[in-house]
Amino acid sequence: MEIIVNGNLKSIEDSSTVSNLLSNYNLNEKHVIVQINEIVIPLEKYNSHIIKHMDKLEILSLVGGG
């Protein structure tokens, strides 16, 4: 199925969880903020939250700023 991650189309396996996707990108779960369709997913739900076809994901992180 297809999803949109940070503005780009991406194909992933059906019924992937957020955790699956993050490990696919080699991302440490604790270092990112994941938003699906404008709603922030809490860290403890990364394992159970199933991503759906054409979900819009934003993977964000805290960076330096003034």
Next chain:
Amino acid sequence: MSSFYNYLSNWDKFDYIKFLQSRTEIDIKQILEKEKINELDFLALLSSKSDLFLEQMAVKSSSITKREFGQTILIFTPLYLSNFCSNGCTYCGFHKKNKIKRGKLTKKEIIDEAIKIRELGIQHILILTGGDRIRSPFEYIRDSIIIMKQFFKSISIEVYALSEEEYLELHRLGVDNLTLYQETYNKSRYEEVHLYGEKRSYEYRLSAPERAAKSGFRSVTLGALLGLDNPVIDFFKASLHTLYIRDNFPGTEVNISLPRLRNSMGNSIKSIELSDKDITKFIIAYRLFIPRSGISLSTRESSKLRNNLLPLGITKMSAQSKTTVGGHSEVKGDEQFEISDKRSVKELHRDLVSMSFQPVYKDWDII
């Protein structure tokens, strides 16, 4: 909603006498070195310790006034609509029980009076009435203003305290300025000298300038009737009142007036004498405290004193005043108090020009 009443109550426990007596010359010197002075600095300047520094203060006050206002003086004149009054103010000639000739101008008489005053060159008018909501109801004041708008560029009112809706309506009709004196800021003294009538409510009067400012009035002129109570404390609180309006209603310009209690007909109280030196000190200390405020000095004062105080901080002067009803056309009622500076508008104009001041007749005229 915060109000000046609440603000002033913060000062309730302050020991003014002790503070004023314990100021030193060093205190005054230090204050005069400051660029901006705060409330307590100002109060210190009103103490007797500043007597030795009057000239220094005057130099500073004069230069601030020049910086903020240039060499200009606004000229206006009062117009008494009515001297009926239902209040018992022990110091006032219009006191309800005084046996004086009472009168109230009709529409036609208002026009006659306005024509006479306009012929003098006056464009700023201050409308006054006695405090009587029955004989001079709000509608009477409102209708008089509508007439007056055809003759004058700027209208100020000095009438009984009104409600916010009433101020709003007058503001919409084009009234620019509210002039309202609290008389005394000492609540118990206030109740002593206002025996009965609507004016007896200290708080309603105290909050009137806020209501006017909230309604959009361009300017307010406040003051205490100096001599009713301790003049230093009363003047200090009147100054705080202008400060409060300035800080909370940035769209409203503030002015202070320094009326000294004079003997009027039926004046039945002892006043506390305020010397020329004191009133001079008040004016220049106030100028250092609130540099952009207007300062008005009435024809109660002599022409000599007015001329001398002019360069020190005065920005507004009344001229050719009559405190009678119909004084410029046909007198219908007795005067409120006696005028000391009896110069005509022309004479005042000539004196101002000779002192290098520009008399201003139209300060403000909305497009």
Next chain:
Amino acid sequence: MSDLFVVGEKKFNSRLLTGSGKYSRDSLISEVCESSKSEIITLALRRIDLNNPVKSLLDYIPKNMQLLPNTSGARTWEEAVKIARIARDSGCGNWIKIEIIRDNKYLMPDGLETIKATEILAKEGFIVLPYINGDYYIGKSLENAGAAAVMPLGSPIGSNRGIKCKELISILIETIKIPVIVDAGIGKPSDAALVMEMGADACLINSAIASSPDPVLMANAFALAIESGRKAYLAGLGHVKDLAQASSPLTGFLYE
């Protein structure tokens, strides 16, 4: 003497807010936090670079520090509100520095958009610290909109020519009842001391620390300057001015 900096109903000992941007290596941030004794630190939120993931900034920030995420990158009030909500939902707390910039040349904060964003976020319970031009009306509107403080710029960003907006900031300090935190344009500790002497409540320093060859030492220098300026303000400056005497006395009439 206790002279605490109160903002958003929290009390702080330090009046130096630090930023977390522009460091040569992120690990410097923890050292700077320590030497500056700062208790509030700003950070930003960005889409991750999926090809080049980095370590979380939070690992370098001492746990007891108040996080102040900013809305940098936002060009409209809608974008700023969105970023603020994400920051809160992701566990950064409810503080937000609103920064809405629509031009790339001068990097000026848009006051009108900032007021809208502040109104909405303050109603949602955010502690809102808007970054603004030192404009009197904008400041008043933000105060009425429920801002916890205002953050006027000391000078246009990056100018590093001292406090160019001095007079405007001093009007804000005089008229605004919420804390005034001077942000941007402070290049040297002496600039920070100057605005603190004027009565500013705090300073936010990022670039001037991060771009110093020795950020850790510079952070400490700023801490001392801010403390020094604050003490001078509390003590009261002693002005000495000469007063000219008029040739003919102005008050002579009183003695005639």
